[in-house]
Amino acid sequence: MNPIALDDAFASFDVLWSPRIVARVNDYDVRIAKVEGEHVWHVHDHTDEFFLVLRGELQIVLREESGERTVVLPRGAVFTVPRGTYHKPVSPGGASILMFEPSGTLTVGDRHDEVPGHVEATTGHVL
Template sequence: MLPAISPKKIAASLDELWSPRVVAELDDSYVKVAKVKGMLAWHSHDTEDELFFILQGSLRIEMEAGTVELGEGDSYVVPKGVRHNPVADEECLIMLIEKKTTLHTGNVDTDRTRSLQEQLRPVA
């Protein structure tokens, strides 16, 4: 039997911002955690939805049709194909559920883009 995990504790232990780490697998999806602050990048995922769950702090998801404000315990699914830009004014801990095929920053490559190999690195 696998041990229980604490996504919030794992996210809090991360040193890098906007660098998600895979903490579990669920069928064809990964459960990821990240520590974020500032802006990621405007991007979309053409064929995958993306679930954001706020473990601590607050996150704003900017979209062309409007902005969603999320606080601790809130979640939001960004539908496939929707351009979005996650922004955290202060440090925020998040959990993501994404299909294994989801690219970190979708159709955009920035200095914050992380490969799947980077996201699969063990967490200390």
């Protein structure tokens, strides 16, 4: 029941692609993560995935019926990946992001490509 200073929360960890749960809203986690490089192609079959870029830039590559497209999110931008959409977050220069998704949602989705060693398959870590 105390405020969370996001700068302090981000300063408390260095691991990339390993989200920290900073709050819960009903049955949803508010997660923050430091990211750089590429995540993994994955899909969430039953939930949308919300992204807010706090620092840096995040790109989200989407596989759609018409082909692949990249959504570029500069600092301050938000984007929601619709459920059932294959996507791969990418950040060549690094970024700090906030995500909002149902508690227990796996970071690599319900279906995914092979998970590289630098990506953690987790439901988040309580800060």
